[in-house]
Amino acid sequence: MKKKTASIKDVASLANVSIATVSRYLHGQLNRMSAETADQVKNAIVKLNYVPNAAARQLITHKSKMIAIIVVNIADSFSTELYKGANSVLERAGYATVMLDTDSQQAKEKQLINMVGLNTYDGLILQPLSSDVAKIKSEVRRDLPIVILDRQLKDSPWPQVISENFAASKKAAQYFYQHGFTQAIVFSSAIAIASTRQKRLKGIKAVYPQVTIFELDEKMLQHKEIFAKLEKILAEKAEKTVLFFLEERWLLLFLPDLIHANLLPNKNIEISGFADSSLISSIWPSAKMILQDPYKMGQKAGAIMLNLLANKQNIPHTSMVKTSFIKKD
Structure with a gap:
């Protein structure tokens, strides 16, 4: 019984x-x-x-002590580190966090934001797929504290935490140009939808106006085809070339191919881009990477969320986390 x-x-x-x-x-x-x-x-x-009875208590207090954190893709270490950083701050303050994954799908992002609005989450930390403020606004079902992560949204009504993008990529591009690398080839997810990638590409093009760009499908369907095109370009143009990856996971995907095809090591080819961890440097120590700190970005977003929940004033509209350009030879 x-x-x-x-x-x-x-x-x-x-x-x-x-x-x-x-x-x-x-x-x-x-x-x-x-x-x-x-x-x-x-x-x-x-x-x-x-x-x-938590449900009954929420009806009385209108508080759940739960924060939703929506990330772009949990297969990407950047997204998971964002979550871990935010959770480390919020958990200490007595909040439980829930990580929700859009899997790089706009329809799923809309569904998850709607779901958060229909439930009793106290706040939302969002790493959006796009930089479209109107689209995000249309998906939010109720008034709740929101912090934007990893996107610099124009006319955003919410505070946002971003990484140093334009200045960092320009600095790296200048380094390679000064060392005689006359050609830059860029690998990225779709650039038009994300301000982060737009800023990074703009920084590179400030040094290399003519850039070859490979935009990659999120499901990595064109991997072999693109690598074949890359080999052809490198064979046709005998000039010093930097391969610039706007996201770490694309370099992790192509690095084995570059090594297997004997394109690395090669004094005329260098690899660079944005790294979220020390993994690239561990595999290829001479890689000259821009090291981000997504964990610190998440921590800052968590701290801002606590300030919003406490109704504090003078919260910065945009908070930038610095990067480091690592140039080991």
Whole structure:
């Protein structure tokens, strides 16, 4: 026979106090009762193994102590590090976080944002697929604190945390140009939809106006075809070339092919781009990478979310996290 679950009424009866007193205890309002009364309630809760009804409490307080974090793709270490950084800050403040993955699909992003609005999340940290403010606004179902991650949105009503993109890619491009690399080839996911990639490409084109660009399908369907085209370009043009990857995962995809085809090591070919971890440097130590810090970006987004929840003023509209250009020979 199933054991009956204890109710708040049972706790109040055993502790010989009112239901209101038990409720105050559960909400941490110990200053509104004596230490003796608090001990009575605590002992009754332990004895009855009472578990508060979270759903009922949310109806009363309109707070769930839960934050939704929507990321672009959990297969990308950048997205998972964003989540881990935000969670490290929010968890310490007593919030539970839920990571939701759009899998780089616009329809799924809309579905998830809608779902967050229909549930009792206290806030949303969003790494959006696109930089379209109107589209995001249309998907948000209710007024709740929102922090944007990894996108610089024009006319955004929400605070946003971004990585250094334009200046970082320009600095790296200048380094290669000064060292005699006259050709730049760029690998990226679709550039037009994301401000992050647009800024990175703009930084490279500030040094290399004529750039060969390979835009890659998120499902990596054209991998072999694109590599064959790359080999042909490198064979036809005998000039020093830098292969610039706007996202770490594309370099991780192509690096084995570059090594296997004996394109690396080669004094006329260098690899570079944005890295989210030390993985590239571990595989190919001479790679000259722009090292991002997605964990720190997530931490900053978590801190901003706490400030929004506390209704603090003067929250920066845009917070930038610096990058480092690593040039090991």
